[in-house]
Structure formats: structure tokens, C-alpha cells
Amino acid sequence: MKFQPPFLLKNRHIQTIYSSLFRKLPKLSITQERFRLSDGDFVDAYWHKAPNSTPQTPLVILFHGLAGSYDSPYIRGMMQSLSQNGFDSVVMHFRGCAKEDNLMARSYHSGDTQDAREFINAIHKRYAQKELFAVGYSLGANMLLKYLGEEHTTPLKAAVGVSAPMLLDVCADKMQRGFSRFYQHLLLKDLRNALREKYKKHNMQKLINLKEQEIEKLKDFWSFDEAYTAKINGFDSAQDYYTKSSSKQYLKKIQIPTLIIHAKDDPFMTEAVIPKESEVSKKVVLDILEHGGHVGFIEGTLLKPEYWLEKRIISFFKQ
Numbered sequence: 268m269k270f271q272p273p274f275l276l277k278n279r280h281i282q283t284i285y286s287s288l289f290r291k292l293p294k295l296s297i298t299q300e301r302f303r304l305s306d307g308d309f310v311d312a313y314w315h316k317a318p319n320s321t322p323q324t325p326l327v328i329l330f331h332g333l334a335g336s337y338d339s340p341y342i343r344g345m346m347q348s349l350s351q352n353g354f355d356s357v358v359m360h361f362r363g364c365a366k367e368d369n370l371m372a373r374s375y376h377s378g379d380t381q382d383a384r385e386f387i388n389a390i391h392k393r394y395a396q397k398e399l400f401a402v403g404y405s406l407g408a409n410m411l412l413k414y415l416g417e418e419h420t421t422p423l424k425a426a427v428g429v430s431a432p433m434l435l436d437v438c439a440d441k442m443q444r445g446f447s448r449f450y451q452h453l454l455l456k457d458l459r460n461a462l463r464e465k466y467k468k469h470n471m472q473k474l475i476n477l478k479e480q481e482i483e484k485l486k487d488f489w490s491f492d493e494a495y496t497a498k499i500n501g502f503d504s505a506q507d508y509y510t511k512s513s514s515k516q517y518l519k520k521i522q523i524p525t526l527i528i529h530a531k532d533d534p535f536m537t538e539a540v541i542p543k544e545s546e547v548s549k550k551v552v553l554d555i556l557e558h559g560g561h562v563g564f565i566e567g568t569l570l571k572p573e574y575w576l577e578k579r580i581i582s583f584f585k586q
Contacts, residue, residue, distance in 0.1 A: 268575075268578065268579050268582055270554075270556050270558070270559060270564055270566065270575050270579075271566060272558050272559070272564075272565065272566055273566070273567070273568060275568070275569055276565055276566070276567075276568075276569065276572075277558050278560075279530070279532040279533070279534050279558070279559075279560040279561075279563075280446060280534060280560065281560070281563075282530070282532075282558065282559055282560025282561075282563030282564070282565055283450075283534055283560035283561045283562070283563050285563065285565055285569075285572065286340040286341060286344070286562075286563070286565070286574075287340060289572075290340040290344065290572070292338070292340060292343045292344075293343055293344070293346075293347040295315050295343065295346055295347060295350075296315065296316075297313045297314065297315055297337070298314040298315075298316075299311060299312070299313055299314075300312045300313075300314065302359070302386060302389070304382060304385055305385060306371070307370065307371075308362060308369050308370045308371050309362075309369065309370065310359055310360055310361065310362055310365075310369075310382055310386065311360045311364075311365035311366070311367070312357050312358065312359050312360070312386070313337045313357065313358050313360070313365075314355070314356070314357045315346045315347075315349075315350055315355070315356050315357070316350065316355045317349070317350040317351075317352075317353050317354055317355050318350065320355050322394065322396045322397065323396050323397065324353065324354065324355050324397065325353070325354050325355070325397060325398040325399070325400060325584070326354065326356065326357065326390070326394060326397045326398070326399055326400070327345075327349050327354050327355070327356045327357075327399075327400045327401065327584070328356075328357055328358075328359060328386070328387060328390065328399065328400070328401045328402075328423075329342055329345060329346070329356060329357065329358040329359070329401070329402050329403075329404075329407075330358075330359060330361075330383065330401065330402070330403040330404065330407030330408070330410060330411055331358060331360070331361070331364065331404055331405075331406075331407050332404045332405030332406045332407055332408075332430075333377075333405060333406040333454055333458075334364070334454055334457040334461075335364065335404065335406075335407070336358075336360055336364050336365060337358050337360070337365070339404075341404055341429075341562050341576070342358050342404075344574055344577060345402065345576075345577055345580070346358070348574070348577040348578075348581060349581065352581045352585075354400075354581075354584070355397075357390070359382075359383065359386050361374070361375035361379075361382070361407075362375045362382065363375070363461060368461070368464050368465075368468070372465055372468075372469040372471060372474055372499060373500055374461065374465075376496050376500055376508070376512065377406050377409045377410060377432065377435055377512045377513075378409070378410065378413055378508070378511060378512020378513070378514075379410065379500070379512075380410055380413055380414040380417060383410060383411065383414055384414060384418070387399065387401070387421065387422055387423065388422065390422075391422035398424045399422050399423050399424060400423060400424055400425050400426065400427075400584050401423050401426045401427070402426070402427045402428075402429065402580055403426070403427070403428050403429065403431065404429045404430065404562050405429070405430050405431065405432065405535070405561065405562055406432065408428035408429050408430060408431035408432075408514075409428075409431045409432050409433060409512070409513070409514045410514075411426060411428055411431075412428045412431055412433065412514035412517060412518060412521070412525070412527070413512065413513075413514040413517050415517070415520075415521045415522070415523065415525060416514065416516075416517025416518060416519070416520040416521055417517065417520075418522070419522060420522075421522070421523060423523055424524075425523055425524040425525065425526075425583065425584055426523060426524075426525045426526075427525070427526045427527075427528065427580050427583060427584075428514075428525065428526070428527050428528070429528045429529075429562055429576065429580075430528070430529060430530070430533055430535070430561050430562045431514060431527065431529070431540075432513075432535060432536055432540065433513060433514045433515035433518075433540045433541075433542065434509075434513050434515055434536075434539060434540045435508075435509035435512055435513045436506060436509040436510070436513070437536060437537055437539050437540055438488075438535055438536045438540065439487070439488040439489050439492070439505075439509065441534075441535065441536050441537050442487065442488055442535065443487055443489075446534065447534050447535065450534065450535060450561075451487060451488065455485065455486065455487070455488070455491060458491055459482050459483070459485060459491070462482055462485075462495055463479065463482060466479045474498070474499060475494060475495055475498040475499055476498075477494050477495070481494075488505075489505050492505040492508055492509070493505040496508055515540070515542055515546065518542055518546055518547040518548065518551060519546065519547060519548050520548065521547070521548045521550050521551055522548070522550060523550055524550055524552070524583075524586075525550055525551045525552070526551075526552045526554060526579075526580070526583045527542070527547070527551060527552070527553050527554065528554045528556070528559075528564070528576065528579065528580075529541055529553075529554070529555050529556070529559075530556050530557070530558055530559030530560055530561070530563070530564070531555065531556065531557055531558075532557065532558055532559065532560060533559070533560060533561045534560060534561055535561045541555055552583075554579070562576075563576075564576040564579075
């Protein structure tokens with residue numbers, strides 16, 4: 268299935284931000300569930316069923332990107348497309364990403380596969396008759412690909428990773444250059460606000476040795492992950508976190524059919540992130556495209572866009 272954006276949609280930044288600015292989000296019937304984790308914390312899951320859903324209807328588990336949620340256009344659009352094509356779906360919000368902060372001083376990170384593992388295993392136990400699939404976007408894609416490389420036997424039948432930052436240090440460097448700094452500014456604003464919330468409930472200064480007023484100085488991913496993400500999650504440094512959490516090193520170990528969709532013009536990363544055929548297992552299909560931006564992949568026209576990503580993912584699962 269070829270991706271062919273028209274001339275006006277070839278620009279990487281238009282591909283990246285179009286949906287956020289212009290896509291009308293479908294209103295879906297959602298059931299919310301609070302899923303309790305083994306460490307006492309929780310994640311919130313939002314469910315959407317296909318018309319005439321039965322216990323045998325296949326289920327797709329969605330993992331959003333950094334600072335994403337059910338309200339992200341790519342999540343709602345995918346849930347609508349899935350239901351129209353006979354799939355139930357559920358988005359597992361990472362800790363603190365739904366409407367309520369999580370209980371612990373730590374939240375989530377790019378390499379944290381344990382919450383997803385617990386969630387997938389619980390869903391498999393609950394719905395033993397359903398075929399399970401998964402899609403991860405951006406940070407959620409990196410996490411999902413890492414999980415697949417770690418698991419010798421996963422309940423998932425197939426999976427898709429979209430625009431995964433498979434080398435986190437390379438991506439953190441790229442986000443400091445050119446127009447990519449705009450995306451970094453937006454994402455870090457959300458991350459700093461979430462960290463401030465932590466100070467209201469926890470003695471964060473004692474935990475990470477950072478005064479609350481110093482949060483404002485964390486202007487890039489390197490400094491934020493050095494000050495908070497690495498320390499609160501037991502890594503030696505931001506580099507240690509990036510090295511251990513990057514999914515590229517896990518791709519050779521993936522045991523189930525997995526599609527990786529990636530654009531060479533993704534403004535969040537460089538082409539160094541893109542794996543070669545020799546770096547992935549025989550179960551992995553690489554859709555490496557010239558255009559598409561970051562979680563974009565929009566065809567049609569500016570006024571009548573078509574979301575190729577959704578069609579490609581569904582066709583892969585139906586295979």
C-alpha cells in the first residue's frame with residue numbers, strides 16, 4: 268500500500284501538525300476503566316467497541332506518544348477507523364496522562380514496558396477468546412517495540428510501531444536544532460507542568476535534589492531527563508536512560524509479525540534512527556517512507572485529507 272502525499276502536503280511540518288490543527292475529532296462512545304498496577308499505582312484505559320461487538324471481536328491496544336492521550340487526534344481517529352473495520356479498541360494511558368495524576372513520584376518513560384506488560388497480560392486473561400493486536404505511536408512505539416523484543420511469548424498476534432524514536436539520544440540531540448526546537452518547547456511545557464504537580468504531593472526536592480523553582484531551567488530533553496526521568500527511575504544519567512531504553516537494539520529479538528512505519532523526513536529525529544533489514548528480525552516489516560513527518564502520513568488534499576496511516580495499520584492486521 269503506497270503512501271502518496273500531494274505536493275502541498277509533502278512538507279514534514281505540515282504532515283506533523285496538520286491533524287492537531289485541523290482534524291475534527293470524532294465523538295466516540297467511551298467506557299473508562301481504572302486499571303490497578305501491581306505496585307499500587309494505576310493507569311486509565313478508555314475502551315471503544317465496534318458495532319455488534321462480540322466476545323470474539325478482535326481487540327487493538329493503543330499506546331499514545333509523549334504527553335498524548337485519548338484526545339490526541341491520531342488516537343481518536345484510529346479508534347473510529349478500527350470500529351468501522353470490525354475491531355474493538357482500548358487506549359492505555361501512561362501514568363498521569365489521562366485526567367488525573369498518578370499516585371507515585373515517578374510517572375512514565377520511553378523504556379518503561381512493565382505497565383504495558385501487566386495491562387496486556389490482564390486483557391488476555393480477561394478476554395481469552397479475542398485476538399489481541401497493538402499499535403504504539405512515537406514514545407509509545409518505542410516502548411512497544413522494546414516490549415516485543417523483551418518478550419519471548421506475548422499474547423499479541425501482531426503489532427505496529429509508528430514514528431518510534433528508536434535511538435533516544437539521537438532524537439534528544441535533533442530536538443535541539445532548527446524548527447525541531449518548536450516541538451521540544453511544546454512538549455517540555457507539558458512535562459514541566461506535570462513535574463510541578465508532583466511537588467504538590469511528594470517531597471521531590473529530596474527525591475531528585477531539584478528545587479521547584481529550578482524546573483523552569485529545564486529547557487531541553489537532556490536537562491529534563493537528567494534532572495527528573497533518570498533520577499526518579501533509577502538510571503545513572505540521561506545517557507544511561509537513553510541507552511537502555513532505546514528500542515533499536517531489541518528489534519532483532521521480535522517474535523511476532525510487526526510493522527514499523529517511519530518517515531525519513533520525521534522532524535523529531537534523523538535517519539540514523541531508521542533500522543536496516545539486517546538490524547530487525549524476520550518477523551519485522553519496514554515501511555520506510557520519504558515523506559510523512561512525525562505521526563503524519565496524510566494523503567488527499569488540504570481540504571479533504573485522507574489518513575493513510577489508519578488504512579495501512581488495519582490492512583496489516585487483517586493480513
